[in-house]
Amino acid sequence: MRRIEFHFDFRSPYSYLALSQLPSLDAEILYRPFDVLSVMDRVGNVPTSVVCRPKGDYVQRDMRRWAKRYGIPFQPNPAMREADMTRLPRAAIAADRIGAADTAVAALFAALWREPAPLATREDIFAILKGAGIDPASLGDIDAPDLARAFEEATDAAAKRGLFGSPTFFVGDEMFFGNDRLDFVSQALEQIH
Incomplete structure (x- = not known):
């Protein structure tokens, strides 16, 4: 079966960009949210676009370049720092349990990177999901242990597993990092019979 594991952190604009292209790969997507800052700390990586100003400036231009290539809106949420980056992935996991991960992940990424909306509270997150057609009651308590x-x-x-950033994809055991590696992801899928 053609299957892609999509490991992502909602903070990652490149994950948002990659998500926009996944449907074109004609594969089942397995959504795997993780805390990229925790993983980076554990494996000895650093967010260089944050600590290196010239790289940060470049990345701002680069993200817009990729959005233009993909033909998608790119409008970072001005309240990004207020977004609850622990509840967002938990909501995605809860949505996955009811078979609604595609919808939930797309809606939450859109609220961060496409059509800014408040994401600071559980109610904010539920409003986004409800607007996408997911009944918040079906998710249960996203604050549950x-x-x-x-x-x-x-x-x-x-x-x-060796991840060091977001987005990371797996096709079988083969790992690919970055939205700019989707051609390699596509080639790996072609090898599946």
Whole structure:
């Protein structure tokens, strides 16, 4: 079966960019949210576009270049720092459990990188999901300990598997990092019979 594991952190604009291209790869997408900053710390990586000003300036231009190439809007949420980056992935995990990961992940990424919307509270997140057609009651409590544990376990597994940034894709055991590696992801899928 053609399957892509999509490991992402909602903070990653390149994950948003990559997500826009995944449907064209004609594969089942397995959504794997993880805490990229925790993984980077564990594996000795640093967010160089944050600590290196020239790279940060370049990345701002580069993201817009990729959005133009993909033909998608790119409008970073001005309230990004207020977004609850622990509840977003837990909401994605809860949505995955009810078979709505595609919709939830797309809606939450859109609220961060496409059509800015508040994401600071559980109610904000539920409003986005409800607007996308997901009944928040079907998700249960996104603050439940089992969802927090699932997110921690996903982050632990990401570090153990060798991830160092977001987005990261797996086709089988082959790892690909970055939205600019989707051609290689596509080639790997072609090898699956």
